[in-house]
Amino acid sequence: MARWEPNARERLEHSSLELFTERGYDQTTVAEIAERAGLTKRTFFRYFEDKREVLFGGQELLDRLFTEGITGAPEAATPLTAVGGGLNTVAAVFDAQRWKLARKRQVIVAGHRDLRERELLKGTRLVESMRVALRARGVPDTTAKLASTVGSLAFGAAFERWIEDESADFAALAGHALDELRKSAGELG
Amino acid sequence: MARWEPNARERLEHSSLELFTERGYDQTTVAEIAERAGLTKRTFFRYFEDKREVLFGGQELLDRLFTEGITGAPEAATPLTAVGGGLNTVAAVFDAQRWKLARKRQVIVAGHRDLRERELLKGTRLVESMRVALRARGVPDTTAKLASTVGSLAFGAAFERWIEDESADFAALAGHALDELRKSAGELG
Known part of the structure; x- marks a missing residue:
């Protein structure tokens, strides 16, 4: 069972935008986004289908x-x-x-x-x-x-x-x- | 040197639309389009960048x-x-x-x-x-x-x-x- 992570969506959005800005959108992976947010890939996929959805969700x-x-x-x-x-x-x-x-x-x-x-x-x-x-x-x-x-x-x-x-x-x-x-x-x- | 092929563009457009209709867009290759038109792939690429361009050119x-x-x-x-x-x-x-x-x-x-x-x-x-x-x-x-x-x-x-x-x-x-x-x-x- 997944733990409840406070503000997970917001944290993932922030870390995505940071990484897209620093490294470029294409060069950023979901694993890196999750890591930067202190969360797991699995948690990422509970909120977003893919990294594009962070921008268009x-x-x-x-x-x-x-x-x-x-x-x-x-x-x-x-x-x-x-x-x-x-x-x-x-x-x-x-x-x-x-x-x-x-x-x-x-x-x-x-x-x-x-x-x-x-x-x-x-x-x-x-x-x-x-x-x-x-x-x-x-x-x-x-x-x-x-x-x-x-x-x-x-x-x-x-x-x-x-x-x-x-x-x-x-x-x-x-x-x-x-x-x-x-x-x-x-x-x- | 490429031969001049009469109406090559029109022939390629016709064969593309026929094949997209018969087999589906994704299932159709440039090689098949050229063959149906009685032309070579090379001739296809002289007129179109890819098969999508036949539709949007x-x-x-x-x-x-x-x-x-x-x-x-x-x-x-x-x-x-x-x-x-x-x-x-x-x-x-x-x-x-x-x-x-x-x-x-x-x-x-x-x-x-x-x-x-x-x-x-x-x-x-x-x-x-x-x-x-x-x-x-x-x-x-x-x-x-x-x-x-x-x-x-x-x-x-x-x-x-x-x-x-x-x-x-x-x-x-x-x-x-x-x-x-x-x-x-x-x-x-």
Whole structure:
């Protein structure tokens, strides 16, 4: 029977990001990650399927938070206001405590082609989660597609600014990005 | 010295799609593709880097046509009208002759996870090509991002309908999809 290890997930995430940064993603093994965290490989695999999942395991949480925020928006909310609700809910993840890890992660992903591709695919899944949540609110198909895409652009823009500025507030950045996009939607012609 | 082989690229594309359909993508080798086409492996590699490129080698042409169409739109054209110019230029690829091959390709890609992911990534590259072409027209950054994304949604919607109907006209479908999205942009709220 495995012992219970306090904060095992967090410790593994920290040691992964450290090692990916020091040695490179490809050069780091799960055994090394576990060792650095003072845990066993077996414990690693209880939390993550592989080392890539340390970087992308947050996808499901983001999908769920976007969905909750959109679903929980007032019935009368417009499609973009509902998307704004999703962004607000998601913002809780991107707090000051997360910033340093997110920044390390960002450098690792940006420096590796396969990981960059995985990140793009994560983006398409977020769009799909938002689209489904908007459809469930009765938003017509084409508008749901467009609004979820706008949500993803707002998320991306907010994230880009947040990762550059430790003191920035993600929710405020996301609201600002959404306002900009709303304005742009009126200028498409 | 290699002999000149008439229509080698087309013959290799046909034999690839036949074999991927008959045996599955993973089970098909370059040697088999070349043999079926009555050509050598060496000739295959003169045209394609690997068997995946047979399915995705059209990316550069699409990128280029989108760029040309957007760049060539009248100076006074709105961002979405310029994107419409891109769609019109791209439509030339999706003619009746291409349909049967495109349909075979579609089934192969849809049935294979890695290929589906590659297709999604192709979509993000198309968006980027359009965005760059719009920026070069002086379209502001956020509007260029949004308009190129709308262009990609229109392209996707038109392709989905075209692939289901051999007699459909791609340019007309794309124009219709763009009109729907333009209308949706006014309903985002």
